[in-house]
Amino acid sequence: MTAAGRSIQTGRRSWNDLTPLPPLEQEPPSPSDIPHGPLARASIQDIIDQLEQCGRYWPRAERHRARMRRILRHLDQLPGETWQDRWTLFESQTGPDTLTWRTTINGAATKNAENKNEIEALNAAMGPILAMDVFRPSHRWLAGQRFAFLKALSRFRDPANTAKIEQALIDAKVSPVQANNGLLTLGRVQAHTGKSIRQLTAEDILEHSTQLPGRLINLSRSGLNAIWPVLHGLGWISHESQDMPSRRRVGQRTVEEMVDYSGITGPCREPLIHYLQIRSAALDYSSLSGLARNLTGVFFADILKHHPDQSTFALTQQQAEAWKTRSRVNPDGSTRRGHHGIYYAVRAFYLDISQWALEDAYWAQWAAPSPITYAETRGYLKQRRATTATMQQRTRALAPVLPRMVETAEQALRDAEAALTAALAAGAGNTIDVDGRAWEVFRRSEDAPVRIRRNGEDRDLSFEEDNAFWTWALVETLRHTGARIEEVLELVHMSIQPYKLPATGETIPLLHFAPSKTDTERLMVASPELVHILYRVLSRVTQPQTGSVPLTQRWDPGEKVLSSPMPHLFVRRYGAGPLRVMSTATIAGLLNDLAERANIRVGGTRVRFTPHDFRRIFATEALASGLPPHIVQVLMGHASLATTQGYAAIYPQDIIRHHRTFIEKRRVTRPTEEYREPTAAEWDEFEAHFVQRKLSLGSCGRAYGTGCQHEHACLRCALLRPDPTQIDRFQDIIDNLRERITEAKQHGWLGDVEGLRVTLNSAEMKLAQMYKLHSQHQGGTVELGTPRVRNSTTQKER
Numbered sequence: 001m002t003a004a005g006r007s008i009q010t011g012r013r014s015w016n017d018l019t020p021l022p023p024l025e026q027e028p029p030s031p032s033d034i035p036h037g038p039l040a041r042a043s044i045q046d047i048i049d050q051l052e053q054c055g056r057y058w059p060r061a062e063r064h065r066a067r068m069r070r071i072l073r074h075l076d077q078l079p080g081e082t083w084q085d086r087w088t089l090f091e092s093q094t095g096p097d098t099l100t101w102r103t104t105i106n107g108a109a110t111k112n113a114e115n116k117n118e119i120e121a122l123n124a125a126m127g128p129i130l131a132m133d134v135f136r137p138s139h140r141w142l143a144g145q146r147f148a149f150l151k152a153l154s155r156f157r158d159p160a161n162t163a164k165i166e167q168a169l170i171d172a173k174v175s176p177v178q179a180n181n182g183l184l185t186l187g188r189v190q191a192h193t194g195k196s197i198r199q200l201t202a203e204d205i206l207e208h209s210t211q212l213p214g215r216l217i218n219l220s221r222s223g224l225n226a227i228w229p230v231l232h233g234l235g236w237i238s239h240e241s242q243d244m245p246s247r248r249r250v251g252q253r254t255v256e257e258m259v260d261y262s263g264i265t266g267p268c269r270e271p272l273i274h275y276l277q278i279r280s281a282a283l284d285y286s287s288l289s290g291l292a293r294n295l296t297g298v299f300f301a302d303i304l305k306h307h308p309d310q311s312t313f314a315l316t317q318q319q320a321e322a323w324k325t326r327s328r329v330n331p332d333g334s335t336r337r338g339h340h341g342i343y344y345a346v347r348a349f350y351l352d353i354s355q356w357a358l359e360d361a362y363w364a365q366w367a368a369p370s371p372i373t374y375a376e377t378r379g380y381l382k383q384r385r386a387t388t389a390t391m392q393q394r395t396r397a398l399a400p401v402l403p404r405m406v407e408t409a410e411q412a413l414r415d416a417e418a419a420l421t422a423a424l425a426a427g428a429g430n431t432i433d434v435d436g437r438a439w440e441v442f443r444r445s446e447d448a449p450v451r452i453r454r455n456g457e458d459r460d461l462s463f464e465e466d467n468a469f470w471t472w473a474l475v476e477t478l479r480h481t482g483a484r485i486e487e488v489l490e491l492v493h494m495s496i497q498p499y500k501l502p503a504t505g506e507t508i509p510l511l512h513f514a515p516s517k518t519d520t521e522r523l524m525v526a527s528p529e530l531v532h533i534l535y536r537v538l539s540r541v542t543q544p545q546t547g548s549v550p551l552t553q554r555w556d557p558g559e560k561v562l563s564s565p566m567p568h569l570f571v572r573r574y575g576a577g578p579l580r581v582m583s584t585a586t587i588a589g590l591l592n593d594l595a596e597r598a599n600i601r602v603g604g605t606r607v608r609f610t611p612h613d614f615r616r617i618f619a620t621e622a623l624a625s626g627l628p629p630h631i632v633q634v635l636m637g638h639a640s641l642a643t644t645q646g647y648a649a650i651y652p653q654d655i656i657r658h659h660r661t662f663i664e665k666r667r668v669t670r671p672t673e674e675y676r677e678p679t680a681a682e683w684d685e686f687e688a689h690f691v692q693r694k695l696s697l698g699s700c701g702r703a704y705g706t707g708c709q710h711e712h713a714c715l716r717c718a719l720l721r722p723d724p725t726q727i728d729r730f731q732d733i734i735d736n737l738r739e740r741i742t743e744a745k746q747h748g749w750l751g752d753v754e755g756l757r758v759t760l761n762s763a764e765m766k767l768a769q770m771y772k773l774h775s776q777h778q779g780g781t782v783e784l785g786t787p788r789v790r791n792s793t794t795q796k797e798r
Contacts, residue, residue, distance in 0.1 A: 067125035096144035150187025158196035182223025258292040320371035340380035416468035482618030485611035
């Protein structure tokens with residue numbers, strides 16, 4: 001093979017070929033502070049003379065010398081002091097189209113068989129020009145081009161660090177396609193900024209992703225989702241997010257930005273900003289954003305649109321009535337459902353200013369009569385009652401069919417696991433039987449997903465099994481905890497807290513929920529079923545290499561903030577990207593797919609479950625089992641018992657009313673001495689409560705400070721948590737109940753027969769639960785392990 005042939009092979013090597021390149025004679029120049037390259041004012045001949053530096057990276061560069069002259073001569077005819085000025089003008093004339101700029105330079109109207117090779121060769125001739133930083137095209141123009149030389153551009157400017165990131169991509173097991181796309185994207189960013197790959201910053205990459213139209217940038221196809229964590233892990237970019245931020249991820253806006261977004265101008269702008277700043281002290285960001293949207297966008301921006309000269313908040317009756325009419329209609333002409341909430345915000349704004357005017361003279365000049373009367377806000381109560389009734393009816397319809405949803409999720413997981421296991425055992429090229437049909441197994445590599453195909457139809461078994469597992473885990477976690485969806489997504493490895501009773505040595509697993517809606521932390525006793533579910537989740541997300549849960553960050557779409565790196569449990573991998581905390585949209589999609597698979601219909605309509613439906617059903621079933629409402633309030637994390645009452649309103653109102661009266665009286669008569677730190681004796685009494693809950697058949701799940709609500713009829717009680725080791729004792733009790741029922745029938749004791757049958761049914765249900773728990777844990781004791789959190793120093797070293 002000739003030397004030229006060997007050079008060509010070197011120029012076309014794979015992205016992961018780390019053969020050392022010939023060293024550069026000098027370090028690549030640092031980017032200038034101005035948007036011009038070091039050769040921005042050089043002559044055409046000086047630029048061509050620099051081609052010797054590109055020979056090792058562009059083996060055919062010498063062949064394109066004439067075409068490079070053609071490009072530069074065409075630009076030299078345009079006005080401008082630098083090559084950057086001329087290129088900017090040329091780009092504005094030809095646009096980002098991949099063919100127009102080449103046909104313009106070639107002097108041809110279109111591409112045809114005669115000039116095809118010459119026009120296509122201009123692409124290759126552009127490579128050395130951009131690598132030498134003669135000029136810097138826009139992001140929009142670079143995104144529209146198909147330049148294979150962009151990877152060579154990185155090696156030309158900084159071969160050592162380019163080799164480091166290529167090796168890091170291999171170590172991170174990034175797929176070749178994603179790695180190739182990521183390096184090409186970084187090449188585009190370097191061509192625009194004039195920097196080397198090591199000099200790029202997070203802001204450079206984010207600018208590239210945000211400056212392009214949505215159809216031109218796909219974070220997954222561009223490779224940025226895979227390459228951002230690698231750059232972050234190497235410490236080359238500094239950003240709060242370890243994962244590539246989504247283009248839709250916009251942080252918190254200031255109050256001024258909220259008001260300006262609505263287009264508020266004139267003298268009323270400042271008092272609106274001042275008002276929202278005062279209110280922000282008592283509101284979270286989501287509530288503040290909603291208030292600003294209603295007050296500035298829906299209300300006052302609309303007033304200014306129809307009355308541009310409005311300089312005060314005092315409205316005439318005609319102005320107020322006209323706005324009320326418009327506020328009931330959305331911009332698309334549909335009826336606005338939440339207009340009562342807007343009325344509340346506007347009325348509160350006027351009343352607040354009137355009240356503040358008595359204390360601060362600043363507000364006196366802005367005080368004005370409220371355009372919303374008290375009577376007009378009363379419709380909100382009617383709307384709330386209608387909404388509550390709708391939710392109660394939905395709960396009554398969904399609660400009976402929840403077991404079918406759970407059974408469908410379990411069956412889907414079993415089927416997906418069986419199909420994946422069979423495909424792995426068969427191996428690529430062999431056939432397996434799935435749903436009574438023969439499918440061929442194929443897999444590109446050991447780390448690639450397992451796929452099967454039949455008659456042109458493809459199925460990704462790895463993806464199906466992953467979907468089935470997370471659907472099952474979410475359904476089980478939601479229905480066993482009644483937690484809000486954001487609380488479930490914020491569960492971490494340390495959320496499972498064991499509490500050991502000193503007296504008996506019994507370990508009680510507690511589930512810790514981080515503050516969410518009410519900013520109140522809470523603990524709940526985790527049932528054996530819930531512990532088993534979380535253990536499977538923990539086993540799935542634990543990294544086999546380190547034995548620890550990877551640190552991830554969760555984006556809060558309501559508060560517009562990114563969490564600190566934490567070992568979140570509900571994380572999954574999207575494509576070839578890194579592990580990320582699931583989004584609410586992903587969970588909604590999983591639940592919808594499960595509902596379609598279950599095909600459950602109520603009243604002829606197919607039912608769908610939302611995450612909050614499980615919360616309502618949890619509260620309903622807890623109250624139905626006899627758990628006191630104030631205990632349910634604590635479990636649900638409600639700030640007020642009235643909120644819990646909304647879940648319990650499907651039950652007789654007098655029960656709730658009497659219980660609330662009892663609680664209020666108890667709070668009034670309770671001595672103030674109880675509001676202090678517990679003494680040692682009181683703490684011993686607290687621990688003794690858990691000792692007293694120990695039964696021969698298991699343990700009682702009633703809350704601390706509450707007596708038995710069912711007169712110690714444990715076999716019938718829903719709070720009895722059966723112990724799987726007591727299966728034989730349970731079976732003896734059931735046999736005895738059957739004998740007593742037979743004896744009662746013989747003697748005609750029909751009342752005893754009815755009561756014994758109720759007890760027998762409850763005992764058989766608990767026995768079934770015990771068998772289920774026994775089958776789940778027959779492999780041995782579940783060891784959750786000790787949570788491990790890496791400190792910042794260790795994390796940086798890794």
